[in-house]
Amino acid sequence: MSASIGDVAQLAGVSVATVSRAIRGLPNVSPSTRDRVLRAAEQLQYSAHPHASRLAAGHTMTVGMAVPVLTQWFFAQVVAGAEGVLAASGYDVLLYSVPDNHAKQRFVDRMPFSKRVDGLIAVDLLFVSSEFERLTAQPVPLVTVGTSHDGAPSVTIDNVDGAVKATRHLVNLGHRRIGLITHHQPHALPFAAPLQRRRGYELVLAEAGITVRENLIAPGNLMAAARRVAPLETAQGSSRRGSLALQGGAEAMAQLLTVDRPPTAVFAESDEMAVGALKTVRDAGLHVPGDVSIIGFDDHDMAAYCDLTTVAQPVQQQGETAAALLVEHMHDDTGMRETTSVVLPTKIVVRATTGPHRSGRADIAAVP
Amino acid sequence: MSASIGDVAQLAGVSVATVSRAIRGLPNVSPSTRDRVLRAAEQLQYSAHPHASRLAAGHTMTVGMAVPVLTQWFFAQVVAGAEGVLAASGYDVLLYSVPDNHAKQRFVDRMPFSKRVDGLIAVDLLFVSSEFERLTAQPVPLVTVGTSHDGAPSVTIDNVDGAVKATRHLVNLGHRRIGLITHHQPHALPFAAPLQRRRGYELVLAEAGITVRENLIAPGNLMAAARRVAPLETAQGSSRRGSLALQGGAEAMAQLLTVDRPPTAVFAESDEMAVGALKTVRDAGLHVPGDVSIIGFDDHDMAAYCDLTTVAQPVQQQGETAAALLVEHMHDDTGMRETTSVVLPTKIVVRATTGPHRSGRADIAAVP
DNA sequence: CTGAAAGCGCTTACAG
DNA sequence: CTGAAAGCGCTTACAG
Numbered sequence: 001m002s003a004s005i006g007d008v009a010q011l012a013g014v015s016v017a018t019v020s021r022a023i024r025g026l027p028n029v030s031p032s033t034r035d036r037v038l039r040a041a042e043q044l045q046y047s048a049h050p051h052a053s054r055l056a057a058g059h060t061m062t063v064g065m066a067v068p069v070l071t072q073w074f075f076a077q078v079v080a081g082a083e084g085v086l087a088a089s090g091y092d093v094l095l096y097s098v099p100d101n102h103a104k105q106r107f108v109d110r111m112p113f114s115k116r117v118d119g120l121i122a123v124d125l126l127f128v129s130s131e132f133e134r135l136t137a138q139p140v141p142l143v144t145v146g147t148s149h150d151g152a153p154s155v156t157i158d159n160v161d162g163a164v165k166a167t168r169h170l171v172n173l174g175h176r177r178i179g180l181i182t183h184h185q186p187h188a189l190p191f192a193a194p195l196q197r198r199r200g201y202e203l204v205l206a207e208a209g210i211t212v213r214e215n216l217i218a219p220g221n222l223m224a225a226a227r228r229v230a231p232l233e234t235a236q237g238s239s240r241r242g243s244l245a246l247q248g249g250a251e252a253m254a255q256l257l258t259v260d261r262p263p264t265a266v267f268a269e270s271d272e273m274a275v276g277a278l279k280t281v282r283d284a285g286l287h288v289p290g291d292v293s294i295i296g297f298d299d300h301d302m303a304a305y306c307d308l309t310t311v312a313q314p315v316q317q318q319g320e321t322a323a324a325l326l327v328e329h330m331h332d333d334t335g336m337r338e339t340t341s342v343v344l345p346t347k348i349v350v351r352a353t354t355g356p357h358r359s360g361r362a363d364i365a366a367v368p
Numbered sequence: 369m370s371a372s373i374g375d376v377a378q379l380a381g382v383s384v385a386t387v388s389r390a391i392r393g394l395p396n397v398s399p400s401t402r403d404r405v406l407r408a409a410e411q412l413q414y415s416a417h418p419h420a421s422r423l424a425a426g427h428t429m430t431v432g433m434a435v436p437v438l439t440q441w442f443f444a445q446v447v448a449g450a451e452g453v454l455a456a457s458g459y460d461v462l463l464y465s466v467p468d469n470h471a472k473q474r475f476v477d478r479m480p481f482s483k484r485v486d487g488l489i490a491v492d493l494l495f496v497s498s499e500f501e502r503l504t505a506q507p508v509p510l511v512t513v514g515t516s517h518d519g520a521p522s523v524t525i526d527n528v529d530g531a532v533k534a535t536r537h538l539v540n541l542g543h544r545r546i547g548l549i550t551h552h553q554p555h556a557l558p559f560a561a562p563l564q565r566r567r568g569y570e571l572v573l574a575e576a577g578i579t580v581r582e583n584l585i586a587p588g589n590l591m592a593a594a595r596r597v598a599p600l601e602t603a604q605g606s607s608r609r610g611s612l613a614l615q616g617g618a619e620a621m622a623q624l625l626t627v628d629r630p631p632t633a634v635f636a637e638s639d640e641m642a643v644g645a646l647k648t649v650r651d652a653g654l655h656v657p658g659d660v661s662i663i664g665f666d667d668h669d670m671a672a673y674c675d676l677t678t679v680a681q682p683v684q685q686q687g688e689t690a691a692a693l694l695v696e697h698m699h700d701d702t703g704m705r706e707t708t709s710v711v712l713p714t715k716i717v718v719r720a721t722t723g724p725h726r727s728g729r730a731d732i733a734a735v736p
Numbered sequence: 737c738t739g740a741a742a743g744c745g746c747t748t749a750c751a752g
Numbered sequence: 753c754t755g756a757a758a759g760c761g762c763t764t765a766c767a768g
Contacts, residue, residue, distance in 0.1 A: 083465055389738090420762035
C-alpha cells in the first residue's frame with residue numbers, strides 16, 4: 001500500500017531504528033545519515049503509521065473533546081478554539097457528542113479506559129462525584145470548561161460578576177424596575193451559570209436598595225421544548241439553546257409586559273433570549289431603549305447586528321485556554337496534577353438597546 | 369495501568385485468541401466459554417486498546433472530517449449530522465479544520481497517507497484536479513458534501529432548482545422588478561452554489577420574459593472582510609459566513625434601495641443576508657412584504673424567528689447522508705468505487721416576508 | 737471450538 | 753553515532 005519504515009531503511013541503507021530517530025529529529029544521528037533518511041522518506045512519501053507509533057510509544061497524540069451538542073453556537077466556538085491550539089501542538093481531536101445522560105454515562109464508563117486519547121476536554125458537562133472520580137481515577141488528564149470540579153483544571157468565566165456588571169449598568173441608568181429573563185433549569189446544580197447570573201442580579205438590586213420582585217423574573221427557557229431538544233442538564237444552558245432561546249426570550253418578555261408595573265429595563269441571561277425579547281417589545285409598539293432597555297449576555301454573533309448591549313464573554317478563548325492547559329498537563333510527566341482554574345474576564349459592551357430611565361431619576365426619588 | 373487481553377485470558381483460563389474472538393462476538397466460541405470471558409472482561413473493566421487492534425486488524429474505525437471552519441452554522445450542523453451516524457456505526461470522528469489554502473494543501477498532502485482513518489468526508493472543499501487525484505489515488509474512500517467531483521460519491525442540493533423555486537414564488541406573486549443579493553466570490557468555480565443560485569434566478573426571469581438588470585443585482589458578501597475571515601474559496605460560501613453575511617445583506621439592500629426604480633421583491637442567496645436586508649428595509653421605514661418582499665435560502669435557525677420566507681435545505685441530513693454513504697463504502701471491500709451522488713431536495717417555506725405585488729398585476733400588464 | 741505463533745509497524749533500551 | 757532485538761496489545765491464519 002504505502003511505504004513502511006522498513007522501506008525507508010532499505011532505501012537509505014540504514015536500520016529502522018535509525019530511520020525512526022532521524023525522522024523524529026532525535027539527537028544522535030549524524031547529519032549525513034539524517035539527510036539520507038529524510039531524502040529516502042521524501043521519495044517514498046513515507047509517514048509513520050500513527051497507530052503503530054502510538055502503540056509502541058505509549059501515547060496517542062490525540063485528545064478527546066466532549067460537548068453536549070455541536071450545533072449550538074457556544075459549543076462550536078469552543079471546539080474551534082481548542083482545535084486550533086491542539087492542531088498547532090500536533091494533537092488530533094476526537095469529537096464526542098454527549099447530548100444526554102445516557103451518552104454521558106457511556107462517555108464516563110468507556111472513555112478513560114479506552115486508551116485512545118492522551119487527554120480529555122469536557123465542555124459544560126456536569127459530573128456527579130462518582131462520575132468525576134471515575135474520570136480522574138486514571139492517568140489521562142482532564143480539563144473542564146464551563147464547569148469546575150475540585151481536582152481538575154478548569155476554564156470558566158465569573159458569571160456572578162458578569163451579571164453584576166449588567167445589572168449595575170441598568171441601575172446606573174436610573175432604572176429601578178428591572179426585569180430578569182432567566183434560563184434556570186429545574187434541577188440544575190448550584191454552580192450552574194443561570195443561577196450564578198441570577199445571583200449577580202439580586203446582589204446588585206440589594207446593594208441599590210431595590211426589592212427583588214418575583215413577578216419581574218420570567219423564565220425564558222421554554223422548559224418542555226428545550227428538554228426535548230437537549231435533554232442533558234448543562235451548566236451554562238443559558239447560552240446554548242439555539243433558536244429556542246429566541247422564542248423563549250420573546251415569550252418571557254411578553255409575560256413581563258403583562259405585570260402591573262412592567263419593568264423599564266430587562267436583563268436577559270443570554271443574547272438569544274435578549275434578541276427574542278427585543279422583538280416582543282418592538283412588536284408591541286414600544287421603543288428600545290426609550291420605553292424599555294434590554295441587556296443580554298454572551299456577545300453572540302447576533303448581538304452586534306442587533307445593536308444589543310451585552311456582557312461579552314470570550315468564547316473561542318475558553319477553548320483555546322483549555323487546550324493550552326491540557327497540552328501543558330500532558331507534557332508534564334511528574335504526575336502531580338495541580339488544578340489550575342482560570343477564570344476568563346467578561347466585559348460590558350454598551351450598544352444601542354440600553355438608555356437612561358425616561359423619567360430621569362423619578363423612580364429613584366420615589367424610593368426612600 | 370488497565371487490564372490487557374492477557375489479563376482477561378488468564379482470569380478466564382483461556383488463550384488470548386479466544387478472548388479476542390469471544391469479545392468481538394465472532395462465531396466458533398462455545399457459549400460457556402464466551403460467558404466466562406465476558407464475565408472476566410467485565411470484572412477487569414477490560415476494553416481493547418484501540419491502537420493495538422487497529423494495527424493488527426488493519427483498520428482504524430475512525431473517519432476524518434474536514435470542514436472549512438467549525439464556527440459557521442452550516443458546517444457545525446453538517447458535522448453534527450455526520451457524527452451521529454458515524455458514532456452509531458462505531459466510528460470515531462477526527463476533526464480537521466481547513467480554513468485556508470495552506471491548510472487544504474497540508475490536508476491533501478498528508479491525510480490520505482497517514483493511515484489514520486478508514487474514510488474521509490470533505491465538506492465544501494473545492495479541490496483542483498491534482499488535489500483530487502491525490503486524494504483518491506489511495507485506498508481510503510472519500511465522500512464530499514456541498515461539492516461534487518467525478519470519481520467520488522457526493523451529497524449536495526440542487527442549487528439551481530432551489531433558486532428557481534424562490535424566484536418563481538416572487539414572480540407568481542406578481543413581482544416584475546426582482547432584486548438579487550448574491551454571494552458570488554470572485555474566482556469561484558463554475559459549480560459553486562452562488563453561481564448556481566444566480567443561474568436559477570436568471571432562468572426564471574427569462575421564462576417570465578423579464579430582462580435581467582444588473583442594477584438589481586447586488587453583492588452581499590462584503591468581499592474584503594469575508595476574505596479576511598475565511599480566506600478559503602468554498603463552494604457554498606453563501607450560507608456560511610456568519611454575522612458578516614447579516615451586514616453584507618444589509619448593505620446590499622441599501623444599495624438596491626438607491627436605484628431608479630427599486631425592486632418590489634428581493635431574493636437573497638442566504639438567509640443571513642436576507643435577515644440583514646430585512647433590517648435595512650424596516651430601518652428605511654418601509655414595510656415587508658407591503659413595500660418589498662424578501663425571500664432567503666437555507667432555512668437557517670433565524671429564519672423561523674424572523675418569519676422569513678425561504679428555500680429550506682436539509683443541513684444536518686447532508687452530514688448524515690454523507691456518513692451513511694461513507695460507511696457503506698468502507699464496508700465494501702470489492703474495491704470498486706461506484707460514485708453515487710445524492711442530491712437532497714430543497715423546499716420552499718412560505719412565511720411572512722413575501723406577499724403579492726402591491727399594484728396587483730399592474731406591472732405584468734405593462735409588459736407585453 | 738480452541739490454542740500457539742506470527743505479524744501489524746513502529747519505538748526504545750541495550751550494546752557497541 | 754548506529755544496529756539487533758524485544759516489546760507495545762492486539763488479530764488472524766493455521767493446526768488440531
